[in-house]
Amino acid sequence: MEPNKIIKLKDVASLFCTDDNLYSEILNIEISKTPTNRKSQVITIIQIIKKIKENIENSDLVIYGQSEVLINIKVSKESNNIALVMKTFIISIILFLGAAIAIINFHEDVNMTESLSSIYEIVTGEKENKPLILLLSYSIGLGVGMITFFNQVFKKKWKKEPSPLELEMHNYKKNLDEYVLDVTKHNNR
Template sequence: MEPNKIIKLKDVASLFCNDDNLYSEILNIEISKTLTNRKSQVITIIQIIKKIKEKIEHSDIVIYGLSEVLIDIRVSKESSNIALVMKTFIVSIILFLGAAIAIINFHEDVNMTESLSSIYEIVTGQKENKPLILLISYSIGLGVGMITFFNQVFKKKWKKEPSPLELEMHNYKKNLDEYVLDITKHNNR
């Protein structure tokens, strides 16, 4: 949400009500206003209940879910697509080079060329210092294995389960939200 904006119940919670008129009245109850000097704000379920009780005194309220809502307060920035594409390109290049260097260093540490030479000699009986057929097939297999493991290239996934990357991103987002919620609560005291 943007700073200094009115937060209504419909912005922070879901609601079930038998009466349609009452339903829209409750959804439009003003809970709070976003702060201008902070990046995040916590709305507690107690604040929500108090605001509902101010409007509708004799109401039965049943709570399901979390007791706090974290609101991100952001000033909307106009960014160009060119800047976004450039940032994405630069980050992609840096990540690609970093991954390539990590793989190269790993292969040098375990001396992959010598290992593949030994395998080539065992299988064929001929000594070859740089068995290109094994090196090329190993490199292709490494790439295909990574693509298959992370399951990010194809639109249709083979399995219904999330990929390891999606799980890590979910855990990261969850931990980040918990951290921001704790810090925001601590700073509001």
């Protein structure tokens, strides 16, 4: 939501009511106003109940769901596309190099070159210090395995299960939402 905007019940909650006129009236009840100096605001179910009771006196309410609603307030910033592209590029390079170094260190720890040389010698009977055919097939297999594991290139699902990356992103978003809700609640008191 934008700063300094009136928050109505329809913006933060769902409602079931048998009377259509009453339904429309309740949905348009003003709950609060978004602050101009904060990025988020918490609206509790108690605030919502008070506003409904102020406007419609003899009402019976049954509450389902969360007891708090977190409103994210859009802060207008001037966007600098060049800076955003540069940040994205730099972070991508850092992540790529970090992943490459991690894989290289793993292969050095397990002495992958010697392992592949031994496999090549067992299969062909010839001793080769750097068996190119095995190194290439191993590298391609490593890349295909990572792509398949994270399931980001081919969006078609073989199973209806989420990928490990999707699970991590879901957990991250859930934890972030809980954190912002807690911080916003404690800072508003």
